[in-house]
Amino acid sequence: MGRMNILPERWKAFLIDLDGTLYHGTRMIPGADRLVSALLDKKIPFLFVTNNSSRTPEQVAGHLRAMGIPAKAEDVCTSAVAAAEYIAGELPAGVKVAAIGEAGLLTALQNAGLPLDEEQPDVVVQGIDRNFTYETLTKAARWIGGGARYVLTNPDLLLPSTGGLMPGAGTLSAAIQAATGVKPVVIGKPAEPLMNFAIKRLGLRNDEVAVIGDNMLTDIAAGVNAGCGTILTLTGVTTEERLPDAIKTSGFRPDAVCRNLDEVAGLIG
Secondary structure, three states: OOOOOOOOOOOOEEEEOOEOOOEEOOEEOOOHHHHHHHHHHOOOOEEEEEOOOOOOHHHHHHHHHHOOOOOOHHHEEEHHHHHHHHHHHHOOOOOOEEEEOOHHHHHHHHHOOOOEOOOOOOEEEEOOOOOOOHHHHHHHHHHHHOOOEEEEOOOOOEEEEOOEEEEOHHHHHHHHHHHHOOOOEEOOOOOOHHHHHHHHHHOOOHHHEEEEEOOHHHHHHHHHHHOOEEEEEOOOOOOOOOHHHHHHHHOOOOOEEEOOHHHHHHHHO
């Protein structure tokens, strides 16, 4: 299984994925509360890091607490907040932004002090938008075709929901890319910006942080891309049966593999 008995001493903090790692929808994965409580008890720094751009950090923390997992808004890094910080920090001051997304993205942009403008935006930032229409696609195509930069919160093609899988931000982006021929700057996993945003908040070097996640092609790939340690938990997308193919497809292995979250907690000590 590729387990470790002890963690490298350089690993001082953890970035923890949410959906598939700590919960499935509204159901907590067994051991999630014990893992987070153990980190708190041992005063080991951690952050929850999610590609989901639809919720604010406050809403994410509330969702976790409702399942019995200790969480505060300041513990949460979302792709929406990281996208807003990227635009505010990396692009020229005063850029006008058009948003395609939900409350989590709109709130993040507002909190970053970014002016919204649907007439002549300098930047189009897009996340999950469950009210996406042909009119939305038309606007995006015209904005980006007119020279606006294109930022994508996360590339997830599908998301789990109560009734089964549903299209994610990456699927909407595929339509926009087809219409414009423009590839976006990607913020969320497996890209590095979300990871670097979280690591900067921890105040550590990338190699001092390890990622805990259930998906080889997003969570673990993001950790590898960012130069972090990686712990795969077989509680979500990458099952024990799928792991060999995931290793072959990705070309890398996680530093540790755990069957469940109690094994992760045991690894941390």
